[in-house]
Amino acid sequence: MSFFSKKETETKLSGAERPVSSRQLDDLKTRVANTDLPLSVARQVTSEMEHLGKIDPFVAEFSIGVTYVELLLSLPWFKETKDDLDLNRAETIMASHHYGLDAVKTRILEYLAAKSLKNHQKSRILIVDDEEVARNNLHLYFTGMGHTVRVAVNGVDALQQVEENDHFDVMITDLKMDKMDGLTLIDRISKASPETSVIMVTGYATVANAVDAMRKGATHYLSKPVQLDKLKETVEEVLQKQKKLQISQGPVLCFAGPPGTGKTSIGQAVATSLGRKFIRISMGGLRDEAEIRGHRRTYVGAMPGRIISEIKRAGVNNPCIMLDEIDKIGQDFRGDPASVLLEVLDPEQNGSFSDQYLDVPFDLSGVLFIATANDISKLPGPLLDRLEVIDFSSYSLEEKLVIARKYLLPKQVAANGLGESNPQISDKAFEKLIIEYTQESGVRGLTREIGTICRKLALQVIQKNATVLPEIDESSITSLLGPRKYRQEAADGEDRVGVVTSLVWTRFGGGIMFIEALRMQGNTNLILTGSLGEVLRESAQTALSYIRSNAKQLGIDPDFYEHSDIHVHLPAGAVSKDGPSAGLAIGISLISLLTGRPVCRTVSITGEMTLTGYVLPVGGIREKLLAALRSGCTKVVLPAENREDVASLSDDVTGHLELVYVETLDDAIPHLLCAQ
Numbered sequence: 001m002s003f004f005s006k007k008e009t010e011t012k013l014s015g016a017e018r019p020v021s022s023r024q025l026d027d028l029k030t031r032v033a034n035t036d037l038p039l040s041v042a043r044q045v046t047s048e049m050e051h052l053g054k055i056d057p058f059v060a061e062f063s064i065g066v067t068y069v070e071l072l073l074s075l076p077w078f079k080e081t082k083d084d085l086d087l088n089r090a091e092t093i094m095a096s097h098h099y100g101l102d103a104v105k106t107r108i109l110e111y112l113a114a115k116s117l118k119n120h121q122k123s124r125i126l127i128v129d130d131e132e133v134a135r136n137n138l139h140l141y142f143t144g145m146g147h148t149v150r151v152a153v154n155g156v157d158a159l160q161q162v163e164e165n166d167h168f169d170v171m172i173t174d175l176k177m178d179k180m181d182g183l184t185l186i187d188r189i190s191k192a193s194p195e196t197s198v199i200m201v202t203g204y205a206t207v208a209n210a211v212d213a214m215r216k217g218a219t220h221y222l223s224k225p226v227q228l229d230k231l232k233e234t235v236e237e238v239l240q241k242q243k244k245l246q247i248s249q250g251p252v253l254c255f256a257g258p259p260g261t262g263k264t265s266i267g268q269a270v271a272t273s274l275g276r277k278f279i280r281i282s283m284g285g286l287r288d289e290a291e292i293r294g295h296r297r298t299y300v301g302a303m304p305g306r307i308i309s310e311i312k313r314a315g316v317n318n319p320c321i322m323l324d325e326i327d328k329i330g331q332d333f334r335g336d337p338a339s340v341l342l343e344v345l346d347p348e349q350n351g352s353f354s355d356q357y358l359d360v361p362f363d364l365s366g367v368l369f370i371a372t373a374n375d376i377s378k379l380p381g382p383l384l385d386r387l388e389v390i391d392f393s394s395y396s397l398e399e400k401l402v403i404a405r406k407y408l409l410p411k412q413v414a415a416n417g418l419g420e421s422n423p424q425i426s427d428k429a430f431e432k433l434i435i436e437y438t439q440e441s442g443v444r445g446l447t448r449e450i451g452t453i454c455r456k457l458a459l460q461v462i463q464k465n466a467t468v469l470p471e472i473d474e475s476s477i478t479s480l481l482g483p484r485k486y487r488q489e490a491a492d493g494e495d496r497v498g499v500v501t502s503l504v505w506t507r508f509g510g511g512i513m514f515i516e517a518l519r520m521q522g523n524t525n526l527i528l529t530g531s532l533g534e535v536l537r538e539s540a541q542t543a544l545s546y547i548r549s550n551a552k553q554l555g556i557d558p559d560f561y562e563h564s565d566i567h568v569h570l571p572a573g574a575v576s577k578d579g580p581s582a583g584l585a586i587g588i589s590l591i592s593l594l595t596g597r598p599v600c601r602t603v604s605i606t607g608e609m610t611l612t613g614y615v616l617p618v619g620g621i622r623e624k625l626l627a628a629l630r631s632g633c634t635k636v637v638l639p640a641e642n643r644e645d646v647a648s649l650s651d652d653v654t655g656h657l658e659l660v661y662v663e664t665l666d667d668a669i670p671h672l673l674c675a676q
């Protein structure tokens with residue numbers, strides 16, 4: 001039963017609900033009329049609006065259509081920020097946010113300098129016309145605008161100038177000329193200099209001629225008598241597009257290194273110095289292609305992809321987009337997001353990026369993409385090819401001390417409202433904090449610990465009504481943060497038989513690992529455990545074979561293997577390991593086991609070993625030396641061929657360590673095995 005008569009119901013519908021939808025449509029129409037859109041988008045909007053006008057506003061399709069049109073209207077098709085390419089300003093901003101990272105900062109400045117030069121380069125214009133007056137007028141006009149202008153009297157002359165040496169950004173040409181007409185010229189120019197944009201200006205403007213010219217490669221077609229304003233507008237539009245493409249061309253920067261070393265935050269500083277909006281998109285765990293490219297509108301709950309959504313949020317079409325952790329992108333039955341990224345990062349293709357929801361191309365060529373990764377070896381080859389990798393490495397103790405005092409403490413003091421109390425932390429206390437409360441390549445954990453101290457101080461200020469805080473020294477660190485969290489593993493243990501301190505490199509930076517070997521009664525088996533990869537297994541086999549064939553010289557019973565099994569274990573069994581750089585350490589651990597001589601725990605080792613006992617160089621030397629320092633090692637044995645890598649390192653990395661270079665396994669033995 002209804003409480004309304006039929007007439008009343010109709011009144012209710014047309015008076016209340018219906019008008020809401022039609023008002024919605026009217027509002028949309030007003031917005032469409034007032035929004036500047038690219039031609040292809042305007043067409044899409046018009047057809048969608050026509051469709052909306054025909055369907056019932058109460059069906060779901062109507063609101064889906066409205067949402068779609070609203071997205072098209074709200075995207076920043078033409079809105080962009082102007083780049084600030086002042087290098088001094090960029091340098092100051094980076095220095096004020098980050099200590100050190102000199103190589104990284106220099107590389108970023110070089111990148112910005114190249115962009116700045118491209119931006120300020122004068123554009124080159126070639127004017128081709130057989131009428132002297134027209135030629136001279138255009139020459140004068142465009143020279144006055146600051147461009148470099150050349151003239152040619154006909155097609156042959158123009159072609160000769162292009163072929164001889166000159167690159168032109170734009171050619172403005174007449175159609176009818178003697179010797180070579182405009183259409184033939186366009187055809188020849190598109191082959192000789194494909195980057196030159198051609199504007200045809202003619203008194204014989206017919207549709208057929210225009211189609212012909214465009215087909216041959218002209219970008220614009222204007223009829224004579226040409227209006228100078230219109231020509232100027234066209235030339236500027238063409239030049240602006242070219243500049244944008246030139247500036248965005250070149251490899252995409254990829255900051256690679258251990259966590260907490262400042263990759264994301266320096267990317268933010270780059271955006272700030274350029275005056276661009278900054279967007280961070282986390283790629284970690286991304287498995288579905290649609291998260292980047294969007295879902296087709298036919299799906300229920302379809303949405304645009306992350307890139308288009310973030311650009312809408314930014315409100316400009318040239319933000320700085322940081323693709324964070326691209327090495328963590330996954331791949332499964334929902335597609336391969338890495339291959340979509342290839343399209344996004346390729347300046348040849350991203351000028352017309354197609355988001356499946358959007359259905360019309362969006363120009364991403366103005367976007368400054370910066371990627372970050374912990375381990376670039378995980379990236380697919382074609383993607384890595386598009387990137388210019390800038391390495392970030394672990395911080396030394398000295399660097400961490402400066403970062404903590406000058407950057408992290410002031411930030412945490414401000415964040416916790418301690419500005420007036422101005423708390424002080426002594427150098428020794430900072431050192432204790434770094435060595436005993438963190439064990440990391442970057443400074444993220446250190447930031448957290450300093451934050452904890454500041455919060456506790458804030459509580460003291462309130463509870464005790466203290467205005468001046470006493471300086472925090474080593475002993476107050478323990479009372480504020482509790483007992484130490486980390487031990488220096490190498491320094492704190494005993495020398496043991498068969499246990500070697502080996503240096504490893506992981507995506508978290510350098511680290512140490514104690515390789516263990518045991519012998520038991522058995523039947524000549526080599527047992528290898530610890531989730532080892534094929535290369536690591538082969539390294540162990542190689543080391544054992546070398547020792548068996550040189551047992552006598554090494555002071556080992558030549559029959560040691562006859563009734564024995566040997567077990568080599570690399571701890572943290574749940575973490576898979578591979579690579580050849582533990583070969584030398586495995587060799588030493590076996591020799592220690594078979595001679596019964598313990599290995600000095602504070603001496604660490606890295607190096608690949610050949611079957612004949614020679615030592616080959618390995619990577620990640622800086623990271624490994626810093627890890628040796630962090631764990632309390634005093635001496636490091638490394639391949640002689642890594643001498644050059646070490647020479648390029650600063651004193652704060654090498655100064656506190658005794659470094660021994662070896663060419664063979666035999667050279668390494670006296671430095672690692674303790675006297676019996």
Ligand SMILES: Nc1ncnc2c1ncn2[C@@H]1O[C@H](COP(=O)(O)OP(=O)(O)OP(=O)(O)O)[C@@H](O)[C@H]1O
Nearest residue numbers: 097098099258259260261262263264265403407443
């Ligand atoms: N050289 C430095 N000077 C001053 N502060 C630094 C420096 N390096 C890192 N930091 C600070 O350390 C914190 C962590 O840095 P950030 O998030 O940029 O690291 P990340 O390398 O991007 O880490 P992840 O790989 O985990 O994303 C930030 O607060 C940053 O300001």
